Amino acid sequence: MIGCSRAMLDLFDSIGKVAPLDATILLYGESGTGKELAARALHDLSGRPGRFVALNCGAIAPDLLASQLFGHERGAFTGAQQAHAGLFEQAKGGTLFLDEITEMPPLLQVFLLRVLESHALCRVGGSRDVAVDARIVTACNRDPAQAVRDGRLRSDLYFRLMEFPLTIPPLRERREDIPLLVLHFLQRLNERHGTRRAFAPEALQRLAELPWPGNVRELRHAVQRHYILADSDLVDLSQPPRHDESDAAVDLTEDSIFFTVGMTFAEVEREMLLKTLAMCNENKRAAADKLGVTPKTVYNRLSRYRSRDERKPLRGLLFGT
CATH class of the missing domain: 1.10.8.60 (Helicase, Ruva Protein; domain 3)
Known part of the structure; x- marks a missing residue:
């Protein structure tokens, strides 16, 4: 993390003070401000010997998120041929960073709250509790209080995550x-x-x-x-530039999309999906409604972009990088 401004110096000071403690931290900041960098800094300064494990809650289909987080036992569902340790267990002695926490389904938020309160979890399909020793850092790019009012974030989880909030200043x-x-x-x-x-x-x-x-x-x-x-x-x-910097700012706030002759259908689809997501503040379900597809289709497309190393931030597409 780099900065000499008053806002960044204050942030560095807060990170240094809270990093060695076990407090649960909620990072709030706009997209592109460096929330994961802040989470890594918290881990690096914590002195915890375990790994830094990160998960974007908005990038995993809801029906798979529980298994990713909490793990599963063999035979818990079709295809579960062996037991799997979830990210909570993989982050043992370290830090688990949950980005886009407001994209987590409300039902899973109940289980997350239980893990935070009891420091134990039960794998999907399991019957015994597994002790959890992971420092939890969460992040969101929307106002968490507004997310509670919109029903995107449970109020009880909100107050638990707000144990120590940190705001990442925009550029x-x-x-x-x-x-x-x-x-x-x-x-x-x-x-x-x-x-x-x-x-x-x-x-x-x-x-x-x-x-x-x-x-x-x-x-x-x-x-x-x-x-x-x-x-x-x-x-x-x-x-x-193919798109001047000042034009990029306009495109990000207007309901318009930049296409060029020769783009493939896959490229057009990708830019349409990413722009719609940006307009909906990364709300996958709202974007799916506007595009006339199911939320599962949106999740599948995003997973495909990542697996092929194709998904770039919308601003990167506008700059042609």
Whole structure:
């Protein structure tokens, strides 16, 4: 995590104080702000010897999520040919990071609350309790209090997760960090490709003035794109983008999608799905309703994109990275 702004220094201070403790933590921040980085920092500073295990609750079909989290015994369901230790057990002595916690089905939220309260779980199809020793860090990109009002998050689980909340500031509230981030991303690209490219001062100034609705993730993609298009070791942003940064901000807030002649049906479908998800604040069921498909279809498509390493953030698609 990189930053010299007041907001980031306060965040670093809070992470350092709570990391060694066993408090349950809820990270709240917009998409692309670095919630998983914060979760990893909490684990690294905790002193816990176990693994850091992460799960995006919105990326797993609801009927599979219970088995992924709590594990299952042999014969618990069709295809369960052997016992399986869930992520809680895999994170023994370490940290379990549950991203998009508001996407977890309400029924599973009841079981999660029981594990948090009792420090024990029962595998799917099992009859005995298994002790749990994992530090729980959760995250969401929507207001958790609003999620409770919308029925997306149980109020009892909300109050349990709010034991120690941390807010990750958006990039627009820490603009003084943009030059540091840009130089960091560029340095990593130079190290990876054996180059010595640098941004012109006016380029850094322009980058610091842009809105960056996609936050740090969008900034990283933009740096990579301009690095690739540079004709010399001086990156001056002279190459015309397929979609200008200012246009990207408009596209993310309007009900429009950018298509080009020659795109495959699979690419059109993917961009349509990702844009609809963004419009619905990553709510898979709402997106499925708008697209006229079942939620299972949405989950299956997202799983396919990940398995083929095809799913890129919407802002990355707009920048062509």
